[in-house]
Amino acid sequence: MVDVTQEFLDKAKTYLGEEGKRVGNYFCSGLQDFVPESGRYDVIWIQWVIGHLTDDHLVEFLRRCQKALRPNGLIIIKDNVSYEGVVPDEVDSSVCRDLEIVHSLASRAGLRIVHEEQQMNFPKEIYQVHTLALR
Numbered sequence: 001m002v003d004v005t006q007e008f009l010d011k012a013k014t015y016l017g018e019e020g021k022r023v024g025n026y027f028c029s030g031l032q033d034f035v036p037e038s039g040r041y042d043v044i045w046i047q048w049v050i051g052h053l054t055d056d057h058l059v060e061f062l063r064r065c066q067k068a069l070r071p072n073g074l075i076i077i078k079d080n081v082s083y084e085g086v087v088p089d090e091v092d093s094s095v096c097r098d099l100e101i102v103h104s105l106a107s108r109a110g111l112r113i114v115h116e117e118q119q120m121n122f123p124k125e126i127y128q129v130h131t132l133a134l135r
Contacts, residue, residue: 002027004028004029004031012026031052031053032061036064036067037068038067039069043074043075044073046078046079047077049079051080051096052093059109062105062111066109066111072135073135074135075134075135076133077102077132077134078131079129080127082127083098086101096127106132112135113132113133114135115133116133119131
């Protein structure tokens with residue numbers, strides 16, 4: 001598990017209780033700096049954080065994740081997706097990208113989409129949520 005805030009990692013351990021033993025390591029790091037161990041993971045799950053990375057940082061992070069996968073491993077991205085373009089969030093300094101941009105960044109990282117889903121039944125007033133499986 002990776003988070004930029006140690007307090008959140010500590011709370012995750014408490015929240016997960018016995019299930020937390022299934023988490024091998026807790027890393028306190030920004031994703032722009034995090035280097036996962038090469039060839040270690042079957043799945044790398046990235047949820048609701050890509051908007052905190054610049055395009056270049058996201059591409060480089062995805063490349064490092066790809067190297068960290070075992071054969072036939074997957075990178076899963078689940079995140080908010082804007083309806084058009086890049087929408088900045090002034091509150092937390094993140095951005096929300098549209099699906100075409102997310103596709104383009106995954107492609108720049110040398111990844112291909114093997115499956116994609118949109119979470120359904122959300123009101124139109126909020127962002128779409130998409131999940132992409134990449135290899």
